[in-house]
Amino acid sequence: MTTKNLCNLIATSTDLPKPLRKAIADMVSDYFKTPTDTEQAVSVSALLESAAADLLDEQAAARLLDNSPGTLSVWRSTGRYNLPFIKVGRNVRYRRADLIAWLEKRTRDTGATA
Structure with missing residues (x-):
């Protein structure tokens, strides 16, 4: 095949x-x-x-990011952070690679926040 x-x-x-x-x-x-x-x-x-x-559920993704599932829910609903997620029915899933890439984009070399 x-x-x-x-x-x-x-x-x-x-x-x-x-x-x-x-x-x-x-x-x-x-x-x-x-x-x-x-x-x-x-x-x-x-x-x-x-x-x-x-694919990680909301609890596993929250543990990986050291946040609560509620925080991830707020980020999704408000669009505060561009954190990619997948909806499977009413369930939310996150790709591990997407979360790691998101963390890498947020890595800072200096103390500047902007």
Whole structure:
């Protein structure tokens, strides 16, 4: 199966929420970027487990950021910080990589706050 076929198969699956399908398709696409990787067999269940592990619920995201879940809720509703999140039904999920990237953008080399 080619990368494109696998990505299309995942993208059209109706058993998974759309944000999760996109995250998995992105992971598959990233996995097959180097020629040597295309020769390896890929377990779809391993990809699903990996994608699920990469998505954090509100409590886990709050622990990672050393804040409370309520603070994250306020940030989402007010747009105070541009912290990317995913809605899966009424549940909120955060990609670990997005949170780490957000933290890295906020790293300061000096004491200046602006």
